[in-house]
Amino acid sequence: MNAVPTSSETLTVGAAARRLGIAAPTLRSWERRYGLSPSARSAGGHRRYSPEDLARLRAMLRLIDQGVPTAEAAGSVRDRIYLAQSPTVTSATSVAEGTRGRSHAVPKPLPVRRSARSRTDGPGKLADLFELANAMDSDRLTHEVARSLDKSGAVEAWTSRLMPLLVEVGDQWERTGACVEVEHLASDAVAGGLRYHTRRAVERLKPDESERAVVLACLEREDHALPLLAVAAALAERGIKVRTLGAATPVSSLSDAVRRIRPAAVFIWSSTPETADGDALRTLARTRPSYQLVVGGPGWQTLGKPDGWVNSLAEAVAALVAAVRP
Structure with missing residues (x-):
């Protein structure tokens, strides 16, 4: 029998919803409609979302972002184990662990005048x-x-x-x-x-499947992924195919995803200096054909604005579109 995660490894419905970037009522609705119930319990017997539960829900959200109907996305992830199948689910533990001891600060957005x-x-x-x-x-x-x-x-x-x-x-x-x-x-x-x-x-718009996609991600210590949703929305308006990996993605998982997807561009968001990792950029997998690496967010400025750094949502979108349609 698998060990029951301790309460320090699990999240309440409200905390899980915030980490996933959705409303708590939505998460409760998914539990009622689609059977996506939390599998863990606290020491007091209260139901809690485990890292595996978050991994399953992140997989569902990625499908929804790609245009899959919610009921179909829920059915495709229900009762399946994603730890071995998804390149990003290993970040779920980091998400749960990373929330402890942090303030609930609004993520620093792409800069604006x-x-x-x-x-x-x-x-x-x-x-x-x-x-x-x-x-x-x-x-x-x-x-x-x-x-x-x-x-x-x-x-x-x-x-x-x-x-x-x-x-x-x-x-x-x-x-x-x-x-x-x-x-x-x-x-x-x-x-x-x-x-x-x-x-x-x-x-x-039904993106052209023959075009290479754009991958959007945050590195392992970054759990503020809301700006990625803004980039995804702007690219979707332009008919660009997007694969959003989300928050707290280890560089090894991101590299695995890059090898599988072979994107035209990779966009990595960092809100603070603590989440900007220049070594991770240097170790990120390279592919053939090559892809354009674009980084955004104030975190990267402390590293001297590395190659590919953009200073606004408009700049990010322009660079990513140009990578897909040179």
Whole structure:
């Protein structure tokens, strides 16, 4: 019989949802609808998500990101063991371990000009999004995020509204000690809106399967993967095939994925100096045909802005599109 993971190795539904970038009600709904129940229990008998549970759910999210219907994605991962099959599931333990002792800070987004924070034009304007977040109205907030993405496109919506929203709620929490749940709700709503927008773009544009894909990932110590969803949404709008590996991906797992996928480009996000690993970039597997390595996020600046570093979502998208369609 397999050993039951200790409570320090497992996550509550709320913590698991935050690590996966989805809303807690969504995770509970998947349990009811698709039988994706947590398999572990705490010392007190409460159900908890184990690293293996997170691995299965991450695999499901990757399928959804690729346009697979939710019910079909759930069916494909239910009751299967992904530790030996998926190149990224070994990061699940790192995700669970990495959350202990850390603050719930909003991930540092792709940089933007300061003036963009004051924009209020168009649907889902910043002031309205901020008000909905503080009202804890997750459904309307997610709807307005999706509406803003549909109207303005991922680059404009992220730059002028979504990223500033995350900054504002994070600043509010640090400044006033306001309820941290507002911050979590805003992150969940932005993630949900981005995922929905990506799925719709994939369904509408149907990426050319003959084109090589773009791989999006964070390295092992980075568990803030929300900017990857923004990049994925912007690429989906352009009909680019994307494979999102997500947070806390060991370089060995990323190398395995690169060898299997043979992408046109690899994008690696780092929010802080602690998560930027120049040695990992140097040991990342190379393939033939070769791929373009693009890195984004403020973490890389401490390493002297390595080759391929981009300073905004627009720059990241331009570099990745050029790699796929030179």
